[in-house]
Amino acid sequence: MIEIRNLSKTFDGKQVLQGIDLTIDKGDIYGLVGVSGAGKSTLLRCMNGLESFDSGDVIVDGVHINRLNKKELRYFRSGVGMIFQQFSLLERKTVYENILFPLKCFKSKMNNVDQRIREVLELVELTEKIDVLPRQLSGGQKQRVAIARALIMNPTILLCDEATSALDPNIKQSILELLKKINRELGITIVVVTHEMSVVKGICNKMGVLSGGKLKAAGSAQDIFLNMPDLLDDFMGEENYRDDTSHHQKIKLEIIQRNGENDDILSRLAIETGVKFELVWGGLSKYSDSIAGALMIRIHDTELARIEACLDKHRVEWRKV
Missing domain, CATH: 3.30.70.260 (ACT domain)
Incomplete structure (x- = not known):
């Protein structure tokens, strides 16, 4: 599904990613963890071409991202959903219009658009908010709209960049349950960037730990937690x-x-x-x-x-x- 080979990137002369080798299989919920500045968000953005890189390769469903021209990259991104810590909703547009927005941006000619929007709203359990504005929504509801918007193009991959860090614990748990439901029912591969170990424990079957732009550990989330490598001390309090x-x-x-x-x-x-x-x-x-x-x-x-x-x-x- 996603294969990263010897990926390196510098920014303003600083090495932010160094020799990353990582494989994410279809159907995984994969956690990328590390302290601020570890390189996890940069790595995530390399997966959909939002960030360029100096050397190495990123292959998604057999597509070498660094070999795509602008038109091809734009088409590729239409199959990769992304949600952020900040919900990035259009404040003057209704929930319906916010979800419709990606279809307009990519000029998609999807059949039964109205039905599709209602389907994703039902999936995120927000059908009753279809005609309201974002200012009338709670933080958790806004994130549900952002997830529905990310799903409207039928992506095979969903990238989540600190998507729950701005939410209180109860709402955070409901969003994590929603992501598990999406993975289970739609078969979408999910990559989660987080600095919260509770998020990884809650939904991820695999994880990679980054520190100083290097991948320090990767594999089964359960195995990594059980083995308690020293690099997890900061997160786990041991x-x-x-x-x-x-x-x-x-x-x-x-x-x-x-x-x-x-x-x-x-x-x-x-x-x-x-x-x-x-x-x-x-x-x-x-x-x-x-x-x-x-x-x-x-x-x-x-x-x-x-x-x-x-x-x-x-x-x-x-x-x-």
């Missing part, structure tokens, strides 16, 4: 602990819980082994039908065998730190 006490071990437990399996593993350890241990750090998150995360405990060397036996009994993945 500190680097150093054990100054001799004769103690720190064990990191990697938890995947489905249908109650490994439910409350700390209680199981305490009750079944009788060992007293210290919880150093912990973080568990919900991923669709499972709960996954990591816990770090500290125990005395003499208790290690009993803890190991209990963990193995319950098939909990673990490792010493």
